Amino acid sequence: MQIGEPRPAPFAVSHRLSTSFLWLTMLAIMAAEVLIFVPSIASFRQDWLNQRLETAAVAGVSAEGAGGVPLLDDEAQGKLLRALDAKLVAITTGGMSQLLAKSPDLSAIDHEVSLDETMPLPLILGAFDTLLFGESRMMRVTGPVGDGDMEAEVVMPERKLRHAMLIHSRNLFGLSIVIASFTAIFVYLAISRLLIRPIRGMTRSMMLFREKPTDAERILVPSGRRNEIGLAEAELADMQAVLAETLREQRHLADLGLAVSKINHDLRNILASAQIVSDRLSALPDPHVQRFAPMLIRSLDRALVYTQSVLSYGRAVESRPVRRKVRLRRLVDDVEDVLSLGRDPGIEVLNQVPPDFDVDVDPDQFYRAITNLVRNAIQALESETSEAVIRKITVAAERLPDGGAAVAIEDTGPGLGERAREHLFKAFRGSTRSGGTGLGLAIAAEIVEAHGGRIELKDTGRPGACFEIRLPPPRPAAALPDRRRPPASETGGKAA
Structure with a gap:
């Protein structure tokens, strides 16, 4: 763009700085939610499996309360297996294992999960393993229950756990969208008021000032904010005031330069005539004339050279x-x-x-x-x-x-x-x-x-x-x- 050409039309909404801030805020919040999601989904899987083991332990305690029968009857076993969506339920107390329920269609176990593991990285890897490959696998879950020495064991399809984890992920994602939207809107409004609106004001002032920089009415009036924006407004106003004054001076100097050029042109002709007269005076035998004539001639020569340089150079700067x-x-x-x-x-x-x-x-x-x-x-x-x-x-x-x-x-x-x-x-x-x-x-x-x-x-x-x-x-x-x-x-x- 050349100097003096009009500026293009205002930016589209999608290209405005405020819109960029809006999207950037939403992306930042979503990135934070993703970081939160990783430990959250691992914790959800651990809690879900713990609940299944606790249910098995409660069933085992109930069985002992009924007379210490090692196996529940068929109806009770069916209810327990359906409640846990399991194929086998057992508990271990004092080193003694007790089978509570077992399904006739128990298939081969694909992998085992121990709830004794509490390190974050294995729990996170296990959660993503369930999400990616848990649709058709059979899993064996073991772990302690309560503060005693009781342990529970459940063999169950991993499909139901994966389905619960997907629902949890969907709910968490939806909640993140809502939080990100409200937060982004709030940040957008705050930034728009604190930053974008003052910048637009300064931009508008610069565009108006550019059209007529000598107009003092177009100089920005600072808002008086005690922050970086306020400092920028004050500096811009000072710069516009100095520039307007400088341009007015330059305009006056340009007018003066034109007048000087006209005077200089006529003065050069006058000096040429004076030089001719000085040359004739130098030929007189008078001693006073002989003393001052060389000084007069040198002064006239210098004046002629300088007036010629002004006319030829066209501006008030010295030649090399x-x-x-x-x-x-x-x-x-x-x-x-x-x-x-x-x-x-x-x-x-x-x-x-x-x-x-x-x-x-x-x-x-x-x-x-x-x-x-x-x-x-x-x-x-x-x-x-x-x-x-x-x-x-x-x-x-x-x-x-x-x-x-x-x-x-x-x-x-x-x-x-x-x-x-x-x-x-x-x-x-x-x-x-x-x-x-x-x-x-x-x-x-x-x-x-x-x-x-x-x-x-x-x-x-x-x-x-x-x-x-x-x-x-x-x-x-x-x-x-x-x-x-x-x-x-x-x-x-x-x-x-």
Whole structure:
């Protein structure tokens, strides 16, 4: 799906998350019931057989009470065998066996079951053996009865036991279905209220916000829940608010960029005309003209190159720097000469860069970075009108242990406020003075980052502000990309 395309219709009921929860709950309960069924069916078989042995023991006690006759009469034997659905019934007391009843059609015994066995695994295996193979077998069941020494023995078809176990299984399964259904419905309603409904609300809010993200009315209003859902709602609302504000800023910046492009186009024509005039002025023999004309020409060249790059690139980002070995002291001198025109004479600019200190930078871009930082410092110092206040700007540099360079621009101005520190290097938000745009710091930071370095506000413990630029060590020549600027003739000016 491409960005901006409409979303498909809502999911079918069978594909909804709530339906999945419903089925998952039912399956979980049924799985639990299956685990319960295994020991339950084994216990049912054991109890059923115990009941048959207890009935046989009661019959044996009754026979002794009637006079200790070893065998019941034929009618009593028939009733006992029919009651137990057995073929043979006997008891053992004090080591003496007593046959209570025996059917004339007693057949061969297929297997024996001893109720003395109480281990879970044999009982479970025996239960499943009866369910699977007990339809036509004859079984002999023996086991103790009561707390005495009496034991009972019953030979009977296994069919009736299997039938009783199947009925028990059917009843247990039906009860499990009922329990699973009620539990699943309860869990479904609970999850739907606690989880699904809030998720649907957030999804609906995201879809509405997506249609018009700049509309503040479409930002989600958190429910205030004190759980993970409430946290997700609050985070989503914050994200939507930040995104809406960012998009509004981007729209304003886009409008501003269009206006700047139009101004930039006309300004380029004006600068081209000014360059022609500056070329003619440079031919005058006046010494003052000869001193300032080269600075004017270099400034016009840089301005023309930058306006051309803005028009050709189409957006406010820096092109890839074309690095050269640059004498930093000479570059700072150029900055000082240009900014000295119209500057308050009470502001002192000290260039403390060593004469032989070189940096691996794009000369035009780094010139603009230093110019922006020094101009910001001058503007900060111009706000101080008292002659007793020292107004000084110091530019210094030192070599780092890894071969890189650290360049510091420090002033004795009023320093930066808390708001400026929070949004430092952000255009239109990180201005260091009232009425400023913050573009100077933002441009300087972008240029430094394009060189692989970083710029930060350094805490010196002294009044004023100190910006430090840290540049990485020079790269080997083989690693440098073969990129060159267009010739000056393409930009409407001369090379600097």
